[in-house]
Amino acid sequence: MAEYEPRIVAFLCNWCTYTGADLAGTSRLQYPANIRIIRLMCTGAVDTIYVLKALIEGADGILIGGCHPGDCHYQNGNYKVRRRMAILKQILKGFGYDEDRVWLRWISASEGKLFADTVISMVDELKKKGPNPINKLWTA
Amino acid sequence: MKAKTISVKKGNTLDTIRNFLTRLLKNKFLDGIMAPMLLPGGDGFVQSLIQDPDLLKKVNPTAPTIAVQSARILADLTSGSSKGELKGTLIGAVLKSCELRAVTELAKFLQIKLDNVVTIGIDCPGTCEVKDYAEAVKNNNGIPEQIFWNTFKDGTFKSQEGLSLRNACKICEYPAPMNADITIGLIGFDTQKEILVMAGESFEKQFKEKLSIELNEMIPDKRRITIEKIKSRHMENRTMIFNELSEKTENFNDLLKLLSTCIRCHNCMNACPICYCKECVFKSTVFEHNLNQYLNLAKRKGAIRMPTDNLIFHLTRLSHMATSCTGCGMCESACPNQLPISSLFGMMGDKLQEMFKYVPGRSIEEEPPVSVFKQDELHSETGSGG
Numbered sequence: 200m201a202e203y204e205p206r207i208v209a210f211l212c213n214w215c216t217y218t219g220a221d222l223a224g225t226s227r228l229q230y231p232a233n234i235r236i237i238r239l240m241c242t243g244a245v246d247t248i249y250v251l252k253a254l255i256e257g258a259d260g261i262l263i264g265g266c267h268p269g270d271c272h273y274q275n276g277n278y279k280v281r282r283r284m285a286i287l288k289q290i291l292k293g294f295g296y297d298e299d300r301v302w303l304r305w306i307s308a309s310e311g312k313l314f315a316d317t318v319i320s321m322v323d324e325l326k327k328k329g330p331n332p333i334n335k336l337w338t339a
Numbered sequence: 340m341k342a343k344t345i346s347v348k349k350g351n352t353l354d355t356i357r358n359f360l361t362r363l364l365k366n367k368f369l370d371g372i373m374a375p376m377l378l379p380g381g382d383g384f385v386q387s388l389i390q391d392p393d394l395l396k397k398v399n400p401t402a403p404t405i406a407v408q409s410a411r412i413l414a415d416l417t418s419g420s421s422k423g424e425l426k427g428t429l430i431g432a433v434l435k436s437c438e439l440r441a442v443t444e445l446a447k448f449l450q451i452k453l454d455n456v457v458t459i460g461i462d463c464p465g466t467c468e469v470k471d472y473a474e475a476v477k478n479n480n481g482i483p484e485q486i487f488w489n490t491f492k493d494g495t496f497k498s499q500e501g502l503s504l505r506n507a508c509k510i511c512e513y514p515a516p517m518n519a520d521i522t523i524g525l526i527g528f529d530t531q532k533e534i535l536v537m538a539g540e541s542f543e544k545q546f547k548e549k550l551s552i553e554l555n556e557m558i559p560d561k562r563r564i565t566i567e568k569i570k571s572r573h574m575e576n577r578t579m580i581f582n583e584l585s586e587k588t589e590n591f592n593d594l595l596k597l598l599s600t601c602i603r604c605h606n607c608m609n610a611c612p613i614c615y616c617k618e619c620v621f622k623s624t625v626f627e628h629n630l631n632q633y634l635n636l637a638k639r640k641g642a643i644r645m646p647t648d649n650l651i652f653h654l655t656r657l658s659h660m661a662t663s664c665t666g667c668g669m670c671e672s673a674c675p676n677q678l679p680i681s682s683l684f685g686m687m688g689d690k691l692q693e694m695f696k697y698v699p700g701r702s703i704e705e706e707p708p709v710s711v712f713k714q715d716e717l718h719s720e721t722g723s724g725g
Binding site for chain 2 (some may be wrong): 214246247248251252255256257268269271272279281282283284285286287288289290293294295296303304305309332333334335336338339
C-alpha cells in the first residue's frame with residue numbers, strides 16, 4: 200500500500216510567505232509536494248470559514264503563512280488572523296478535534312529555508328497524525 | 340448609581356411601572372418610549388414605539404415573554420440617522436438584561452447609535468416561549484407574570500404547569516441589567532408593595548427637576564443578595580447543562596449527531612442579535628460550486644449530505660460571534676427542531692470569552708475580541724519560532 204500522503208492547503212500572504220516560497224523554489228530547496236498554495240494579499244483576509252471549508256472537504260492540514268509581527272504590508276492583518284485562528288483552534292479543541300492540524304507561521308520573503316523546513320516538519324507531523332477524521336464524515 | 344424606592348399603590352406593580360414611564364414621556368424627558376405592548380389578541384406582548392402616553396396603559400415590561408430581540412430593533416431605529424443629526428431627540432428603550440447587553444455589543448460593532456437612546460433596564464427573572472405564554476393566557480392560568488412574584492421577593496422559583504422558562508433563561512447569569520441609563524429594580528422587593536428606580540449621576544438633576552424624584556438612596560443589600568441567589572441557582576443549571584452537552588459533543592461525529600435534525604433554515608442566525616452582517620456569507624454565492632466539484636467531494640466521502648453547509652455553518656457562526664454571545668437564547672427559540680443552539684454557544688462562548696477576559700455587554704469601553712488585537716499576545720499560536 201502506498202504511504203499516506205497528507206494534503207495541506209496553504210494560505211500565504213503575497214508579500215512575505217508567498218515570496219518566501221518563491222525564494223525556496225529559486226534557491227532550489229527541496230520540500231515535499233503535499234502543499235497546495237493559495238496566494239492572498241494578506242493573511243488578514245483569511246476568515247475561519249475558509250479554513251473550516253478546507254478541513255471539512257478533505258485537507259489534512261492548513262498552513263497560514265504571513266509576515267512577522269510588525270512587518271505586515273497592511274500594518275496589522277497578521278495580528279488579526281492570529282486572534283481569529285486562536286478562536287477557531289479553541290473551538291476545534293472544544294469539540295475534541297486536533298487543533299494542531301492548523302498551523303499559523305510567520306515566514307518572511309527572505310526566509311525560503313524556513314518555508315521549506317516548515318513544510319517538511321508539517322508533513323512529518325501530519326503523517327504521524329494520519330488522515331483527517333472529518334474526511335469520512337459524509338454529513339459534515 | 341443612586342436609587343429611590345417607589346411605593347406601589349393597591350398592590351398594582353404594573354400601574355406603578357406604567358406611571359413611571361408615563362411621567363418620563365409626559366414631562367418631555369423622552370420623545371418616545373419603546374416597550375412591550377399588549378397585542379390585540381391579548382396573548383402576548385411585542386416591543387412597540389409609543390408616542391401617546393395613554394397607550395402606556397397597555398405596556399407590560401414584566402411579561403415573561405420575548406418576541407424579538409430588542410437590540411435588532413434598536414439597530415433598525417437608529418441606523419438611519421447620522422451622528423449629531425437628531426440632537427436633542429431621545430427615545431427610551433425598555434430592555435431586559437440580555438437585550439441591553441446585546442445593545443451594548445451592537446453599539447460597539449457600530450450597528451446601534453446610542454446618541455438618541457436612553458436605555459431603561461428592567462429586572463427579568465426569565466421568559467417563556469412565545470407560544471407557551473400565549474397558551475397560558477388562553478388556558479386562563481391566571482396572569483402568567485404572577486409566577487415570578489416570589490422570584491422577585493426571595494429568589495425562589497415555582498414553575499406553573501405548561502409554563503416553564505426558556506432554556507436560555509434557566510442558565511441566565513444576569514437577571515438584573517448591567518449599565519442601563521435608568522434601571523427599574525424588582526428583584527429583592529415585595530413588588531406588590533414597592534419597587535426601586537435607579538439611575539446614574541448624570542440623571543440626578545433631571546429626575547429631581549422633571550420628575551420630582553430625588554435619587555438619594557443607596558441600593559439595598561437585600562437586592563444584591565436576591566440577585567446572587569437567582570444567579571447561583573442559574574449557574575448550577577448552567578454547569579449541569581454544559582457538562583451534559585460537553586459529553587454529547589466530545590468529537591465532530593457526536594456533534595453532527597446532535598445537530599442531525601438541523602434543516603439549515605438559518606433561523607438561529609436570523610434571530611441572533613449579534614449576527615448583524617447585512618451580507619451574510621451563507622446567503623452569498625461564495626460556496627456555490629459546479630456539479631463536478633460536488634461530485635468530486637461525493638467521490639471522496641462516498642456521499643455528501645445536501646445542502647453541504649451543516650458543520651461549517653455552526654462552526655463559522657461560533658467563531659464569528661460566540662465571543663459576543665449574550666446568551667439571550669433567541670437562536671434556540673427560533674429553531675424549529677429545538678436544537679440546543681443557545682447552550683452550545685453558551686458553552687463555547689464561556690471558553691472564548693474567558694480566553695480574552697471578555698464579558699459581552701459588561702462595558703461599552705471594552706472592545707469586542709474579534710475587532711481588536713494586541714501586539715503582545717497569543718505567541719504560542721505561531722509555533723515555537725514565535
